[in-house]
Amino acid sequence: MVTIKDIAARLQVSPSTVGRALADDPRISRAVKQKVAEVADEIGYVANRAAQIMRGVSSNLVGLVVPDIRNSFYSTIAHGLSKCLEEAGYQLTLSETDDDRMTELRHIRELTSANVAGVIIVPSAKPHPSSVRLLKAIPHIQLLRRISALGEQWFGMDDTAAMHQATRHLVQLGHRRIGYIGGLAELPTGAARLHGYRSALANPSAKNDGLVELGPPSSMEFGSEALRRMLDLPKPPSAVVIGSVQITQGVLEELHVRGVQIPQQLSVVGFGDELGFRWWGPGLTTISLPVSELATACGLWFVHQIKHKSVNAAPYSSITPPTLIVRGSTCEFSRAPDGRAARGVSASAG
Template sequence: MRSGKRVTTRDIAEQLNLSVSTVGRALAQDSRISVETRHRVEQKAAELGYVGNQAARMMRGASSKVIGLMVPDVGNVFYSTAAHALAQCMSKQGYQVMLCETSDDRDNELAQVKGMIAGQVAGVIVVPTPNPRSESIRLLRQVPHVQFLRTHPELAKQSFGIDDRGVLSEATRHLRDLGHTRIAYLGGLPRLSTGHQRFAGYLDVVGDDHDPDLVAHIPPGASDSARDALARLLDSPNPPSAVVTASVRVTEGVLEELDARRVAVPRELSVVGFGDQPGFGWWGPGLTTMALPVHEVATACSMWLLQRLGDSGRSAPFSSNTGGYLRTRGSTAVPAQRR
């Protein structure tokens, strides 16, 4: 099937040289259809990526004004901010947003994709899991979609995100310019496109011959793992003088551990965070952090998709990656040995 076209019972019927009514009855497990025919129809339906549209029939056509939004963690301020911006933009154009949480689980992702296709969503904005199932990819290709914040090479060639590499490079360089040489990195898994790019930004500054003991890759959403990683770093024989974080959840875990251990920031440890939710400005001496234009990027993404829905032509591949900016507060200073 060509990209952007939903598979219908007519498509299955044509492939098997059957009537549309026979295919419909077979998919409904009608006993009047032989077991052999039902099996052939089910196999072809799975091969083509067919999903029944019962939800669409219940919605009586309203589905044409529904946009699917797939995110890994609605509790992450990154994604809740984006969802708010997307919903605002879509609402102004008469669309509603269907929010789905994947928990970065590929099976859950597939279930959510099936639900959206069955509901006949007009389009999808997706933050893909690290390794989507081939069926998820096949189904998403049936509907206009755009990748948001993360990317996967087999999904849409259009994406909106943050300049993750540049952001982490700027954050790490701030610490290097202050005189820090032992700068720890706590970020996401490199198998995520965001994790890979952010770690690359850190390496751009510290170099490939960095101390691997200063690096910890944290699973998505695992703030407790971030706390444990920081504890190991602080308890090591040669602890860092500074730490840079590379996700909102990791930043939250780091701040919790610093509070629990009553670490004097920045006298004992300088910290640069990721993202700038309101609490970061109130924390301790005020967190120096990389502020990110998530709201603006989400709005641009939704506007692009709306334009795409009104244009039956195919869109050329492109990616939009917006930079952040360093918001300097009181959590960074020159290292103690240089004072």
């Protein structure tokens, strides 16, 4: 293994001078730093991060802890953060928790032991007390979800407004039996989106038996099963609004399998704006999420705070608004002359 001593011998300087040059010590001239860097690159020197960590030197790693890397929402965020951090000299490392707090704790412990520069986390519903304690000791920020025990630094979007906007669109088209399929209410995002849906209903106090289905936000299977139950109701909804990207994918798959005519039999508002959503059927009316903008804003702010050692110093929140994109999957709800619904899925659809 090439060491600092090898570089020093090549340049005929002391190992301490090489060490200071590699650490960008201001006492070392720019010319010497450049020569050290050139020789280090030439002979294949790689810094011993383990030794640096033992000396208490923070690494250039920033941990990103997310529930599910299969979700394109999180992969887009990871890509945006990676590019942003790389420009500032940091490297992103990715951890997946599957929304399990013990897995989350294990990853946080590993990141802490690696002396990471900071952690960006989409937390589980109830982080383990040890996770809370460990994160308090290092720079960290919450992304999308906000758990009060983890502090007051957070970047996210207005989930309540997103679902209110989506549901209100259907109400304005004349729909009254509007189903909602979304994430678990124990998650802060799930609770906020459910609140947005309910607040936009024409009659929020009406009994909507079977019209609300909550489950794992990363499960396509749940989306398919939830829609199946709604369509099999004696009085199914005339419209459905969805509260997660992967649940949307499951719902669209089920609609395809059952041969439901969209929007003639059912109006649908999805969540997220995947490329396939634009081409699906008549084009999916959906909530467009400011994913790239959110990731860039979070990354830039976090780097600035790390360098100024002020990440956990004061509360900070940034809320990015979502946008409703209207395409062909929603239409006006009308009634036949005898008062029966002219649009809406029958119990035997599919």
